[in-house]
Amino acid sequence: MKALRQIFQEIRDFVYGAGNAVFFLGEVLKFILRGRIRWSDVFGQMYEQGVQSLFIIALTSFASGAVLALQGAVMLNRFGAKEYVAQLVALSLVRELSPVFSSFIFSGKAGARMTAELGTMNVNDQIVATRTMGVDPIQFLIVPRMLACFLVLPILIVFSELVGMWGGFCVGVYDAGIPAAFYYNQTLDAIGYVDFFSGFIKTVFFGLIIGWICCYQGYVTRGGSLGVGKYTTKAVAFSYILVVISNTVLTKIILTFWK
Amino acid sequence: MIRVNELYKRFDDQAVLSGIELEVRDGEIVVILGASGSGKSVLLRHLIGLMKPDRGRIEINGTNIVELREDDLLEVRKNIGFLFQEGALYDFMSVYDNVAFPLREHTDLDEASIGKKVRETLALVGLQEADDKMPAQLSGGMKKRAALARAIVLNSKILFCDEPTSGLDPLRSRDISDLIASIARTMHCTTVIASHDIHNSLRIADRLGVIKEGKLAMVGRAQDIRNSTDPFIKEFFSE
Ligand SMILES: Nc1ncnc2c1ncn2[C@@H]1O[C@H](COP(=O)(O)OP(=O)(O)OP(=O)(O)O)[C@@H](O)[C@H]1O
Ligand SMILES: [Mg+2]
Numbered sequence: 233m234k235a236l237r238q239i240f241q242e243i244r245d246f247v248y249g250a251g252n253a254v255f256f257l258g259e260v261l262k263f264i265l266r267g268r269i270r271w272s273d274v275f276g277q278m279y280e281q282g283v284q285s286l287f288i289i290a291l292t293s294f295a296s297g298a299v300l301a302l303q304g305a306v307m308l309n310r311f312g313a314k315e316y317v318a319q320l321v322a323l324s325l326v327r328e329l330s331p332v333f334s335s336f337i338f339s340g341k342a343g344a345r346m347t348a349e350l351g352t353m354n355v356n357d358q359i360v361a362t363r364t365m366g367v368d369p370i371q372f373l374i375v376p377r378m379l380a381c382f383l384v385l386p387i388l389i390v391f392s393e394l395v396g397m398w399g400g401f402c403v404g405v406y407d408a409g410i411p412a413a414f415y416y417n418q419t420l421d422a423i424g425y426v427d428f429f430s431g432f433i434k435t436v437f438f439g440l441i442i443g444w445i446c447c448y449q450g451y452v453t454r455g456g457s458l459g460v461g462k463y464t465t466k467a468v469a470f471s472y473i474l475v476v477i478s479n480t481v482l483t484k485i486i487l488t489f490w491k
Numbered sequence: 492m493i494r495v496n497e498l499y500k501r502f503d504d505q506a507v508l509s510g511i512e513l514e515v516r517d518g519e520i521v522v523i524l525g526a527s528g529s530g531k532s533v534l535l536r537h538l539i540g541l542m543k544p545d546r547g548r549i550e551i552n553g554t555n556i557v558e559l560r561e562d563d564l565l566e567v568r569k570n571i572g573f574l575f576q577e578g579a580l581y582d583f584m585s586v587y588d589n590v591a592f593p594l595r596e597h598t599d600l601d602e603a604s605i606g607k608k609v610r611e612t613l614a615l616v617g618l619q620e621a622d623d624k625m626p627a628q629l630s631g632g633m634k635k636r637a638a639l640a641r642a643i644v645l646n647s648k649i650l651f652c653d654e655p656t657s658g659l660d661p662l663r664s665r666d667i668s669d670l671i672a673s674i675a676r677t678m679h680c681t682t683v684i685a686s687h688d689i690h691n692s693l694r695i696a697d698r699l700g701v702i703k704e705g706k707l708a709m710v711g712r713a714q715d716i717r718n719s720t721d722p723f724i725k726e727f728f729s730e
Contacts, residue, residue: 353582361579364539365593365641366569368561 263371277380281342293392297399305408318418321400326431330392335438339471343446347467350450351460381443389435430486498547509705520682522692525702531685540564572642574652578634580626587622590640612640632663650680656688
């Protein structure tokens with residue numbers, strides 16, 4: 233009985249939280265649509281979030297591209313189709329791997345930092361203090377962060393795709409012995425508009441999801457430094473889950489209408 | 492002029508404010524005392540519209556702020572300074588930028604005039620040396636001074652302070668109390684202070700009130716309180 237009540241309460245809290253999160257997104261959009269955007273703060277945040285994740289995204293992408301090429305060379309060799317390594321690397325990166333993996337990394341770096349920052353400001357009363365000074369904290373603190381997230385993630389992902397293909401190129405040329413010019417041309421031939429944009433559309437969604445969840449969790453953080461830890465982990469976990477789920481749904485939708 | 496009538500607020504099953512009545516005249520310093528957890532901070536948060544009461548009126552210069560929407564509340568708050576218990580300075584900005592923040596948001600002053608005003612205000616609270624420090628580099632007392640500077644930099648005619656002396660040693664407590672009192676007197680600020688520092692409150696307040704079971708048990712001058720025969724008041728002030 234007690235357990236049942238607890239489950240019921242958890243569900244109620246979750247629904248309540250989800251409703252609040254939607255309302256929160258509405259407030260943010262209201263400011264953006266009214267043009268109440270502090271662009272200098274947006275660019276500051278973009279720079280911070282971008283620079284923070286750049287190195288680790290580069291490393292992961294290079295390694296993923298290289299591994300794809302290593303495995304691809306072995307697998308394709310069995311069918312005597314080694315020259316298709318470039319296509320395999322490029323298409324996997326552009327359509328799936330870069331958008332999803334870079335979003336994971338981004339939410340663990342920039343997203344977690346955003347939640348922790350806002351959460352700390354929250355438990356130190358800096359967010360209510362903004363209100364007492366006659367400034368809306370959503371406009372001042374949230375809008376620049378969310379907008380920056382939305383704008384910077386697609387850039388990071390294109391960067392990740394390029395670095396990943398370079399990783400594949402290095403393995404393909406130096407390890408598998410494919411001629412450089414041939415590999416290069418194969419890559420360019422492989423990626424059509426469809427491939428690029430079917431990946432790119434997802435990144436726009438992922439940017440929105442990560443910014444939204446991480447800012448919201450920071451904005452509702454309670455309970456001192458313990459709370460900051462709790463809400464930050466929650467933000468990252470929710471981001472992962474929503475990125476994975478929405479990726480599946482979006483892939484299905486995109487593939488249905490656009491091949 | 493601040494007038495509070497019949498103010499009620501409960502959280503879940505805990506009644507925190509149950510019928511607060513309070514009137515603060517222009518330029519007056521009123522201190523709200525009360526044990527920890529008695530609802531002083533909750534009362535102050537209602538006065539600036541951060542919390543909505545279950546029922547009751549809060550009039551600030553004739554406007555009932557309970558009925559205002561958030562957009563209008565933001566306007567009202569531009570004329571009110573609020574000093575948080577821990578200061579609540581933005582920790583990503585220097586002390587200078589913190590104090591300049593309200594000026595940059597709400598005035599059309601150029602950077603030179605802002606700089607002049609910020610330095611004047613920091614000098615007033617005795618922090619002229621610390622303007623390029625970050626809040627994390629300040630002591631508790633300095634944080635409160637910086638936060639006070641930020642609260643008064645727009646020359647607001649109303650000032651609310653939440654526990655300005657908590658966490659400070661007796662000397663610093665006296666200093667910050669005197670500072671608030673002298674600023675309130677020279678700028679003719681209507682001031683409400685929540686505190687459990689009886690000693691300093693008796694020194695600086697025009698009138699004092701004590702929260703007991705969600706009501707203001709007594710609002711009166713220091714001598715009225717000393718002469719009071721009410722057993723609760725006697726016991727509260729005997730410590
Ligand atoms: N947002 C809230 N939700 C639920 N309960 C709250 C909330 N804010 C305050 N309370 C409760 O209201 C009561 C009064 O709290 P308040 O912070 O006003 O006390 P206080 O008089 O300022 O105490 P202190 O001197 O320790 O600062 C406390 O019991 C607290 O638990
Ligand atoms: Mg308090």
